[in-house]
Amino acid sequence: MLGRVGCRSVARFGTDCLGRVGSSHACWIGVVPAAVILGVHTREKPLAAADLDDLAARTAGYSGADLTAVCREVAMFVVRAVADAYPGPEANEHTDEVSLSPAYFEAALETVEPSLG
Incomplete structure (x- = not known):
């Protein structure tokens, strides 16, 4: 393994x-452990009911770099969602609406493929 x-x-x-x-x-x-790596990359970020232990259990074959890419992709999904919801600079006024939801993690896992298996 x-x-x-x-x-x-x-x-x-x-x-x-x-x-x-x-x-x-x-x-x-x-x-x-994957949960530790995910925890490092989501530390001090608003998690909306995302269970990192559950997510980690589904990351067989993901390297540490892959998990970093997953977290980066989640952040990009969140930024895009807020930017799409508000025009131009108004999006900057809604940063309090940013949260890393389980749906974004699911989408990121579909986007980032595991490199070890």
Whole structure:
């Protein structure tokens, strides 16, 4: 089974990602759950009843980059919807109406295809 790999620098181990002794960094590598990746990319954004755990369960074959693309596509759907609803600069006055709804996530999953399967 393929997983999503994440790497972060960890200063307390005394080696870096390449294994050089004496460096102040080390690498932790592991599988990052899809819900965590989706949570990072939707943090501080208004979610309208979107269940990220349910969405993550349906992303088999999606890499971390694919999940990032899904979130970017959701944002574009939302922006287009507000821009279509209000003429010109008036759309800027309605940013409070922006929310990432489950329908936008569904549309994004249909648009972005998984690259791992």
